[in-house]
Amino acid sequence: MxxxxxxxxxxxxxxxxxxxxxxxxxxxxxxxxxxxxxxxxxxxxxxxxxxxxxxxxxxxxxxxxxxxxxxxxxxxxxxxxxxxxxxxxxxxxxxxxxxxxxxxxxxxxxxxxxTQDDNKADQPVASPATRKRARELGIDLNEIKPKDPVGRISKEDVEAAAKTKVDAAKNSKKDDQSAEKTEFDKPVERVKMSRRRQTIANKLVEAQHNAAMLTTFNEVDMTNVMELRKQRKEEFEKKHGVKLGFMSFFTKAVIGALKEFPLVNAEIQGKEIVMKKFYDIGVAVSTEEGLVVPVVRDADRLSFAGVEDEIGQLAKKARDGKLGLNDLQGGSFTITNGGIFGSLLSTPIINAPQVGILGMHKIEKRPKVMPDDSIQVRPMMYIAMSYDHRIIDGREAVQFLDRVKQMIEDPYDLLLEG
Missing domain, CATH: 2.40.50.100 (RNA polymerase II/Efflux pump adaptor protein, barrel-sandwich hybrid domain)
Structure with missing residues (x-):
């Protein structure tokens, strides 16, 4: 065997x-x-x-x-x-x-x-998952009459028994105020967290416990980027087969800022600071099973079209559940865009062991005072950078975010550098 x-x-x-x-x-x-x-x-x-x-x-x-x-x-x-x-x-x-x-x-x-197992012969037939669920709900499997013709108890049988138990307790409470109270007075549904969701939860808490995390904010005038996209989007898509989105602009701006502030592209290992000489940018993608962060490798070597294409492929693989381990490992800095869900402002959590993350948000028209003191309505976006204060000082974090802002507001210069 x-x-x-x-x-x-x-x-x-x-x-x-x-x-x-x-x-x-x-x-x-x-x-x-x-x-x-x-x-x-x-x-x-x-x-x-x-x-x-x-x-x-x-x-x-x-x-x-x-x-x-x-x-x-x-x-x-x-x-x-x-x-x-x-x-x-x-x-x-x-x-x-x-x-x-x-x-x-x-x-x-x-x-x-x-003779092999005196007790096992008397036990009801149920899978380990079903037995575990019964223990969680406080249900005795011996008291359940299974619907299965061969006598196998399913999780549905256990859930039904639990519901009956809760209903009976509620009815008893109405009849007798001295009856034992259940945990909840109203119906609830218990759903086991998937392993991925448990991992996400643990890592987010771990990041906050192990890093001195702070967040700094700024706002970006998106007028020039939006105008450039409007002018070039059709030609860009015809030439490269992908749409010109905002992510390529922010990815290139982040890389430019990382080159000027290398500590943001580092991590802590014991008593050492590891300065990364590569630019593997993680892009947060929301899926039904939770948030994943696939990595765009060597994003500094990719064109705008290359960045858009790679992000599109990784996002599709994430939604289809086809990401491989290599797609998720590593990464030196992360970008997350809560704006696609309507978020106006948020404080992103660092994707450990990285020490910085950029949060994008929705574009909203707001009045802005121009250099000549005139007031204009402009498409504005709040951006946030969370960072590990253990190795990144506030001055560097603020300057990093301000450099991203400058490059986004001057996308023509960014295109030339990118």
Whole structure:
């Protein structure tokens, strides 16, 4: 019997959650066939079988957490599933097998399951995920009558039992004020956080705990950028096959400012400051599973069209759930655009171990006092830079953001430099 184990996934990733089994007990597999999909901190990965044969045991259920090196399934290379092996509650259950060939010992046959595990024979049939959910809701599986004809208890059965329990408690409260109170007096729904959402939550808190984070603000007059885009957008798209957006302007402006203020393009490792001599710019992308930050590699070497094309491809991969680990690793500085959701002003959180992040916001027409003291209505955008005060002083942060502002307000010069 050969074991399928969780392989080394990637640097810094040591565990994952079983998202979906791609095979069932008894299925034939070839060496290299994917058998299970794991959800990790960053992306979903498929685990392949290192052997050819039949899936004899599945040892973990969907939504169970596993670590690198854990045995998650067994393969019978002889080509026959191990009927005597108990795959546990995680595997699809089969009806107890009858073995008429041993009719001479029927009594011993009937007693065998109890002699192996006296308690297990009395336990209801349910997956580990279902049992875990029942524990969370305080539901006794022995009191649930499953809807499944073979007697397997599902999470839906558990949720229904929990709802019945809550309803009963509420009704009892109405009848008897001394009845025990439930946690909530009104209906709620509990949803397990995905591993990716847990990671996002932990890293955001970690960033605030481990960095002396401050935010400085400025505002940018977007008149010239918008006029330039209006003049060149059709010609640009015909020539390059991509639209000329705002992100390429801000990416190029950030790179120009990073070259003038190199500490913003650094990180802290122990007692050392690591000065990065490359410009891999992370671009925050919102997906259904949460925020991800794919990285535009060597953005300083790309043209405006190259930046727009790379950002577009990465955003599509993110929304389609096809980002690879290499798309997310590294990065020296991050840009996030809350303006696409209507945000007027915000304080972005640093994407550790980076020490700076630029926040863009929505463009809004506001009155502006011009150099000749006239007042004009201009398309304005607030920009914010959060930074790690441990290595970036306030003066540098303010000057960095002001340099970004200058280059955006003079996009023709930026185009020449870019």
């Amino acid at each position: 050969k074991e399928i184990v969780v392989p080394e996934l990637a640097e810094s990733i040591t565990e994952g959650t079983v998202a979906e089994w791609l095979v069932q007990k008894g299925d034939k597999v070839e060496k290299g066939d994917p058998v299970v999909e794991l959800e990790t901190d960053k992306v979903n990965v498929e685990v392949n079988s290192d052997f050819s044969g039949v899936i004899a045991e599945i040892l973990v259920g969907e939504e169970d957490d596993v670590e690198v090196g854990d045995v998650i399934a067994k393969v019978d290379e002889s080509g026959e599933a191990a009927g005597s092996a108990d795959s546990g509650d995680a595997a699809p259950k089969e009806e107890p097998k009858e073995e008429p060939k041993q009719e001479e010992k029927p009594e011993a046959k009937e007693e065998q399951p109890q």
